[in-house]
Amino acid sequence: MNSWQPELEKIINFENKLEKITSIAVISDEELAEYAKDISYIQNLLSLIASMPQEKRPDIARWDDVVSRLWRKLFAKGDDIDRYTFGDLWLKVLLDQKDEKRILRTATGFIASCRNFSLFEEALEVGKVITERFDNSISGAYANFLNTMGSVYYCKKDFENAEKLFLKAKAIGELVTDEESQGWIVSSRNDFISQEYLNIAEINIEMGFESEGKARELYVKKAEDLISQLDQMQITENLRSFVYVTKSELAMLKGDFKEAPILLDKIEEASKKGSGPYYYSIATTHSRLKALFYSLLGDYQRAYHFIRKALRQVSTKAYPAEDIFVLDEAIKIVRKLYDQQKKLRDGELVKDLVLLLEDKDWYTGGSHSRQVADLCLKIGHILKKDGISRLDILELETAGLVHDIGKLKIPWSLLNKVAPITPKEKEILKLHTKFGREILLQIGLTNCAEIVYQHHETADGKGYPLGKIPTIEASIVGICDVFDASTTVNRRYKKPKTLSEAVAEIVSLSKIKYNPDAVRGIEIVAKSMA
Structure with missing residues (x-):
């Protein structure tokens, strides 16, 4: 039992650090990186304890006195995602007990x-x-x-x-x-x-x-x-x-x-x-x-x-x-x-939705959404000239702007998490396509809702949420989303790819993840950006 004391002390030290910050939303990048290391350590530690037979675990009552305080402090500092993840792990441990x-x-x-x-x-x-x-x-x-x-x-x-x-x-x-x-x-x-x-x-x-x-x-x-x-x-x-x-x-x-x-x-x-x-x-x-x-x-x-x-x-x-x-x-x-039908084309409704998202998720709601929309517009014009006449260019641009609007229903602490994302957390993030569809249907953007719902589907039918081949519109939004995310600096992905690296990776997955027409479009757009 005593061999677990150093590990418990590390959790107590982290708890003491939490006392000194007002919210994780306002700490510096350096502090955030250190915070992420502590979170990863505790997550791995609790995972280890949960995986062990009861007789090899530490004194659970003693540990619970510490970690139960930690849940409240994480929540109070704006970190509900780690309260969720840690609580999930620790509850499995406690359910083996009788307390x-x-x-x-x-x-x-x-x-x-x-x-x-x-x-x-x-x-x-x-x-x-x-x-x-x-x-x-x-x-x-x-x-x-x-x-x-x-x-x-x-x-x-x-x-x-x-x-x-x-x-x-x-x-x-x-x-x-x-x-x-x-x-x-x-x-x-x-x-x-x-x-x-x-x-x-x-x-x-x-x-x-x-x-x-x-x-x-x-x-x-x-x-x-x-x-x-x-x-x-x-x-x-x-x-x-x-x-x-x-x-x-x-x-x-x-x-x-x-x-x-x-x-x-x-x-x-x-x-x-x-x-x-x-x-x-x-x-x-x-x-x-x-x-x-x-x-x-x-x-x-x-x-x-x-x-x-x-x-x-x-x-x-x-x-x-x-x-x-x-x-x-x-x-x-x-x-x-807004009257949805009259305002669908002039973009005011969409701009306000993006502003709402920007207020919550500074990266996704700001430049990323606008850059995805711009890429969608360019690819739409290219493909329309090449004979894909059914593409609605303005609708495609609108879908690009609001493709991540479902993240309005994902709490800030997960959207901006810097520590490694767990499999369960990834599944929660994936819900943004479902949430996005729900929000857009609520405000009358029906066609955009379906594009947004499918933009993480793949050409081989192994994407999400339905695991089916997406429409060409959803394929374009999806490829623009990936291209911009991989070439842009943000807090979670520190080192962006070069344009040529990003394009090469996308081309290698043509017909597997990406629609070949959308791939051709991003190749042409990327060359114009070089």
């Missing part, structure tokens, strides 16, 4: 990360395993687990199941001591119970926005009753500040546009002070709610200003699932800003 609360604690963090990555089915699958094992538990750890499972259903917009779980979490929370709550939820007992009131109020507000007439009035009444009970409870100032969020949403639901700005000002003031989990994303939440406020007033330009601000803020840290809420609101606002 209920430790298992629940790590499962809760892992499921929260799944939720933040929109991996709802994985979250529910793990949740089912844990529920079957501990469903009769009366503990703070289980109450917190139920709360997190409720939030998964909430993000899926399955409000019925979400409310059931929030109510069950509240009932168990009422049975545990404050010491138990502080130890396993990292929250006072009263704050936890109050959080469930807030969660249920949020469900009613959300349902209210989707309803009209008497149905809306009923949801308003339910939310008002819950908030009235909250006002009578003794809770910390941290949570009290966050109650303003729910109150401001309720005011907007009621159409009280005099009260709503007063409450929004209180949220802004709260964002400038305080600490703890309730403050992780309150500035982002404020910007999102300002966007909602102006959207409800019909001032979509100002709404767009604030939702862009929220997207920039959400890149550093968000709690919980604020990323998902911001994107949902952004799509609604973009849809309202």
